[in-house]
Amino acid sequence: MPKHPLISIPLDIPDVRVLQTELTKDGELILTVESTLSSTTCRRCGRIISERHGVDEPRLLRHLPSFSRVVYLRIRPKRFRCPWCEGHPTTTQQLDWYDPNALHTKAYERHLILQLVNSTIADVEAKEDVTYAALLGILDRWIASSVEWEALEPFATLGIDEIALLKGHRDFVAVISAQTERGDLHVLAVLPDRLKASVVAWLLNIPEAIRVHITTVCTDMWEGYITAVEEALPNATIVLDRFHVIRHARDGVDTLRKQEVRRLKKELPTEAADTFKHTLWPFRKRSDALDTADQERLETLLAASPALRQAYVLREQLTRIFDTARSKADGMRRLRLWRRRVEKSALRCFDPFLKLLSSRLDLIANYFISHQTSSFVEGLNNKLKVLKRRCYGLRNVAHLFQRLTLDLEGYRRFSPWRTATYSVVSGKS
Ligand SMILES: [Zn+2]
Structure with a gap:
C-alpha cells in the first residue's frame, strides 16, 4: 500500500x-x-x-x-x-x-x-x-431502553398518548412522556398495551421523590388513562389534551361537509357542482389562515349549504374559546354558552362532542388553567405519527422507546453544535 x-x-x-x-x-x-x-x-x-x-x-x-x-x-x-x-x-x-x-x-x-x-x-x-x-x-x-430517572431533569407535567402499531389493528401501546421545567420533552415509557392496570402499575413505579412533584397529567379521553391517573396520582390535575378534544368536534363537521358536497353534486348542474372542488383544505383550515382565493372557494360552498355554514361557524367559535379563554371559569362559561347554541341548531354533527362535554367538562376545562401544559402532547403526537410511518411494523416496545428517545432528544444530546453536557466521547468535546 x-x-x-x-x-x-x-x-x-x-x-x-x-x-x-x-x-x-x-x-x-x-x-x-x-x-x-x-x-x-x-x-x-x-x-x-x-x-x-x-x-x-x-x-x-x-x-x-x-x-x-x-x-x-x-x-x-x-x-x-x-x-x-x-x-x-x-x-x-x-x-x-x-x-x-x-x-x-x-x-x-x-x-x-x-x-x-x-x-x-x-x-x-x-x-x-x-x-x-x-x-x-x-x-x-448509546440509548437506554428504559427511563433513567436519576438523569432526568425535574418535571411536573406528564403526558399520556398512544400509538397503534399496526394499521387496521386495534393494538395500542401507551406512550408516557414528561415536559421538564425548561420545556424539554422526554419519553418515560412505552407500555406494551393501554390497559388501566398497566398504566397504574407503571405510575406507581415512578420513584416517590419524583412522583410527588407531578401536578398535571395531560391525556386523551381514553377511560383507562383517566381512571389510572385518578388512582395512582390522586393529587394531579388531569387535563384532556386539546388536540384530541377538538378532534371530536372537527371529525363530525368534516363528515357533514362530505355529506353536503355529495348532496349538492347530485342536486346541482355539473358546472355549479364543480365549484365545490378543492374546498376540503379551505374548509378544514382555521378561518384566519385562509388567503383570498381559499376564502372565495369556501364562501361558495357555505353559501350553498346553510347547515354547513352554521356548523363551520360553531367550529370556529369553539376553536376561539380554546385559544382565548384565560381561566377555567371563563372557559366553562363560554363552553356552556356554545353548547346552548349548538342545541338550538338542528345540527347533529356535534353530538359526539356534546356527549364528551357532558361527561368530561371539568377535565376539558382544566386546559384553560394553563394552555402551555397541554400543548406538548400534541408535539409528541406528531412525533409519534412520523415515527410510526417510518418504523412501520416495529413491535418491540424497548426499541420503540429508544427510537422515540432518539428523535426527541438526539439533537440535544449528540449534536456537536450544542453544548454537549451528555458527551461520553471524551472530556474535550
Ligand atoms: Zn494486580
Missing part, C-alpha cells in the same frame, strides 16, 4: 500519537496510532500498573470521515504486567475513546447515532456502509 505525505490534522482523540498514515487502493485512510498513556489498571487488583508487556493484536476501528474518505484507526493496545498480583497477570490497556469490543471509535458511533435521529436504520446503513447489526448494537450502547 502506498504511503502518502499528508497534512497534519488534529484527531480530536486525547492521548494518541499518529505513527503512520496510509491511503489504501480503495481510497480509505488508515491511520496507525498509539496511546501515549503509559499505565493501566490491573484487571485483578485494580492498582495502577506501568510495567510494559508487549502489545495485543492490532485493532482496526472505523473513525469519523476526513475529506470525504472513510477513515480507520489501527492500534495495537499496550499490555502491562502487574508486579503485585500472584502470577503477574497482564492487562490490556483500555482507552476511553473506544469500547473493547466495538468496531468503531466512540466519536464515529456518536456521528452514527446523530444520523439515526428522525431516520431509519436501513437508511443509515446504506448511507454510511455500516451493517444493520452494528447500528442496532450502537443504539443499545
